[in-house]
Amino acid sequence: VSPDVRKSVWQNLSDEAKKESLFLLRFDEDDAAGLMTPRYLAIRSSITVSQALQFVRKGLQEVETVYYIYVLDQVQRLLGVVSLRDLLAAQDTAVIESIMEKDVISVLDKTDQEEVAKILETHDFLALPVVDSFNRMLGIVTFDDVIDVIREEQTEDVYKMGAMEGSADKYLETGILKLVKKRIPWLIILLILGTVSTNIVHHYGNLVLGAAFLFIFMPIITQTGGNSGNQSSTLMIRGLATGQIEFRDIGRVMLKEVIVGILLGLGTGIVILLRSYFLPPGADFMQALTVGVSLVFVVLFSTLAGALAPLLIHRLGLDPTVMSGPLMATVIDVCGLTIYFEIAKLLLHL
Amino acid sequence: VSPDVRKSVWQNLSDEAKKESLFLLRFDEDDAAGLMTPRYLAIRSSITVSQALQFVRKGLQEVETVYYIYVLDQVQRLLGVVSLRDLLAAQDTAVIESIMEKDVISVLDKTDQEEVAKILETHDFLALPVVDSFNRMLGIVTFDDVIDVIREEQTEDVYKMGAMEGSADKYLETGILKLVKKRIPWLIILLILGTVSTNIVHHYGNLVLGAAFLFIFMPIITQTGGNSGNQSSTLMIRGLATGQIEFRDIGRVMLKEVIVGILLGLGTGIVILLRSYFLPPGADFMQALTVGVSLVFVVLFSTLAGALAPLLIHRLGLDPTVMSGPLMATVIDVCGLTIYFEIAKLLLHL
Numbered sequence: 001v002s003p004d005v006r007k008s009v010w011q012n013l014s015d016e017a018k019k020e021s022l023f024l025l026r027f028d029e030d031d032a033a034g035l036m037t038p039r040y041l042a043i044r045s046s047i048t049v050s051q052a053l054q055f056v057r058k059g060l061q062e063v064e065t066v067y068y069i070y071v072l073d074q075v076q077r078l079l080g081v082v083s084l085r086d087l088l089a090a091q092d093t094a095v096i097e098s099i100m101e102k103d104v105i106s107v108l109d110k111t112d113q114e115e116v117a118k119i120l121e122t123h124d125f126l127a128l129p130v131v132d133s134f135n136r137m138l139g140i141v142t143f144d145d146v147i148d149v150i151r152e153e154q155t156e157d158v159y160k161m162g163a164m165e166g167s168a169d170k171y172l173e174t175g176i177l178k179l180v181k182k183r184i185p186w187l188i189i190l191l192i193l194g195t196v197s198t199n200i201v202h203h204y205g206n207l208v209l210g211a212a213f214l215f216i217f218m219p220i221i222t223q224t225g226g227n228s229g230n231q232s233s234t235l236m237i238r239g240l241a242t243g244q245i246e247f248r249d250i251g252r253v254m255l256k257e258v259i260v261g262i263l264l265g266l267g268t269g270i271v272i273l274l275r276s277y278f279l280p281p282g283a284d285f286m287q288a289l290t291v292g293v294s295l296v297f298v299v300l301f302s303t304l305a306g307a308l309a310p311l312l313i314h315r316l317g318l319d320p321t322v323m324s325g326p327l328m329a330t331v332i333d334v335c336g337l338t339i340y341f342e343i344a345k346l347l348l349h350l
Numbered sequence: 351v352s353p354d355v356r357k358s359v360w361q362n363l364s365d366e367a368k369k370e371s372l373f374l375l376r377f378d379e380d381d382a383a384g385l386m387t388p389r390y391l392a393i394r395s396s397i398t399v400s401q402a403l404q405f406v407r408k409g410l411q412e413v414e415t416v417y418y419i420y421v422l423d424q425v426q427r428l429l430g431v432v433s434l435r436d437l438l439a440a441q442d443t444a445v446i447e448s449i450m451e452k453d454v455i456s457v458l459d460k461t462d463q464e465e466v467a468k469i470l471e472t473h474d475f476l477a478l479p480v481v482d483s484f485n486r487m488l489g490i491v492t493f494d495d496v497i498d499v500i501r502e503e504q505t506e507d508v509y510k511m512g513a514m515e516g517s518a519d520k521y522l523e524t525g526i527l528k529l530v531k532k533r534i535p536w537l538i539i540l541l542i543l544g545t546v547s548t549n550i551v552h553h554y555g556n557l558v559l560g561a562a563f564l565f566i567f568m569p570i571i572t573q574t575g576g577n578s579g580n581q582s583s584t585l586m587i588r589g590l591a592t593g594q595i596e597f598r599d600i601g602r603v604m605l606k607e608v609i610v611g612i613l614l615g616l617g618t619g620i621v622i623l624l625r626s627y628f629l630p631p632g633a634d635f636m637q638a639l640t641v642g643v644s645l646v647f648v649v650l651f652s653t654l655a656g657a658l659a660p661l662l663i664h665r666l667g668l669d670p671t672v673m674s675g676p677l678m679a680t681v682i683d684v685c686g687l688t689i690y691f692e693i694a695k696l697l698l699h700l
Contacts, residue, residue, distance in 0.1 A: 162584025202631035234512025
């Protein structure tokens with residue numbers, strides 16, 4: 001936007017709109033103050049219900065919602081709230097003081113927008129008042145803004161699970177360099193971590209050269225380990241995000257994942273044993289057994305590691321969404337291949 | 351719940367609650383009718399604003415929301431809607447007919463709940479009326495139910511991206527067998543698809559035995575290909591889900607991803623070249639160059655394939671969320687390894 005356009009837009013705003021914009025410009029975008037509107041209904045606690053109703057009917061053109069009326073004192077401090085519903089249900093002669101809800105649930109101007117969304121959602125409110133640290137009313141956040149926050153937050157979480165950091169920009173409007181900047185950091189971090197696997201494979205080099213069939217099944221081992229680990233960490237990340245799982249559930253989670261991991265390992269192990277014994281490129285029975293048994297242990301390990309990692313990362317106060325998925329892939333590659341080669345040594349007496 | 355408990359709960363319900371439950375039990379859970387409540391305010395079009403306000407004040411204990419009042423005819427057909435705000439803004443003597451909104455946005459009882467969420471969100475309504483195919487009013491869906499739908503839908507999408515089908519159950523309350531049932535189908539499908547890579551690796555068996563360093567870098571090639579493909583498909587899946595990307599954008603998407611893919615490929619290629627030349631286990635220059643050049647092409651291929659797959663799957667009317675991520679991993683393993691071995695043959699004259 002050119003400065004000229006900006007100037008002409010500004011000049012065409014009403015005085016009221018100018019005042020509102022200047023007020024809102026003082027606040028950050030990502031917290032309650034960034035979402036709020038200063039257009040709400042405020043009354044004094046000493047007036048009657050019928051006076052309040054008259055006031056509502058007069059003021060309703062200028063406000064965002066008429067469904068909550070906030071009760072403020074002379075210095076704008078928030079004393080209470082009355083819903084329009086309660087106002088209509090009350091006697092005309094009742095005083096607001098006697099019908100208002102005094103335990104008002106409000107958020108601070110500095111409260112993070114995701115926190116605001118959660119509070120509004122928990123209480124099924126249409127709007128939440130925003131106050132400063134002196135409990136002075138600044139504005140309201142309404143439910144429609146909160147739905148937008150939930151959607152945006154959802155996009156950012158999905159991006160993080162795909163190993164990308166950054167804001168929920170629209171793909172088609174994002175420039176090439178911004179896309180690369182969003183994507184390359186994690187690709188390179190994961191690449192460098194992943195090179196640990198080259199050292200593992202190199203360590204077992206002679207073993208593999210002595211039993212060439214082993215390297216044929218390497219991609220299967222790492223892939224299936226990665227998939228099962230990914231399932232566990234997805235369940236944990238989502239559980240942590242929605243508050244259904246907490247760190248103190250770690251015992252129950254591990255117990256569950258041990259049993260699930262054994263069953264998943266047996267299922268996939270039997271399938272790969274049959275597949276590699278009966279179908280090309282073909283393996284003899286001991287080779288097929290080696291791959292099958294390895295998969296049982298690799299899947300069990302991956303399932304446990306995939307569940308444990310997000311819980312620990314979360315416990316450390318970090319965000320498991322971006323760190324778990326791809327980090328897991330690396331850990332599982334390294335440990336999965338070690339398990340595989342050790343089981344081969346054991347079963348094939350190499 | 352035992353039949354005894356169920357019976358005693360039922361007997362303790364009021365007649366009104368029994369009637370309501372029986373009415374709601376006739377509908378599915380996953381559509382508009384499954385979300386709705388029959389407790390709304392309905393008036394006739396011929397009454398005045400002050401009569402309507404009196405009616406609202408009398409009826410407000412029994413309804414879910416008082417903020418929309420629906421105008422029905424004698425056979426319950428939906429003629430219009432008046433918000434409480436409009437009612438308060440109107441003259442007391444005005445007739446409802448003259449102030450009601452006649453173009454009512456409503457949903458059918460059979461409308462899918464995600465569709466209901468989108469409509470309510472687009473219009474920033476507090477509630478939507480639900481009608482049958484004769485436009486007879488059945489109930490309303492309110493915004494708080496819609497927020498729950500958005501959250502649930504989000505969980506299901508996240509599960510699908512982790513290669514799990516099924517409902518958004520709470521992890522800690524889900525039984526072992528149900529968890530296994532949710533997780534094993536995709537694990538086995540992906541395992542069987544993944545075994546195609548065994549045939550590829552077997553095909554290049556003699557090549558690898560002749561240049562043993564090649565198998566050391568196999569996990570790096572497949573992992574980095576998988577990560578970059580995953581980033582592209584995540585961007586596409588999210589863009590398709592939010593409606594920001596459509597199939598007809600395929601040209602622009604491909605153009606963008608070609609350039610992004612080349613840049614990501616060069617970045618990761620240079621890093622792996624330096625890493626494998628200078629650090630243990632160590633590779634000579636031509637070997638490091640082989641791995642580096644391979645990664646440029648594997649990352650470019652993965653980036654394109656990762657972007658193309660969700661667009662094509664979506665075009666076929668299928669859901670890319672569950673199919674793209676892990677399917678991509680398999681395609682990228684198979685094609686990535688082929689690219690890698692072919693480049694090795696070319697550069698090392700094997």
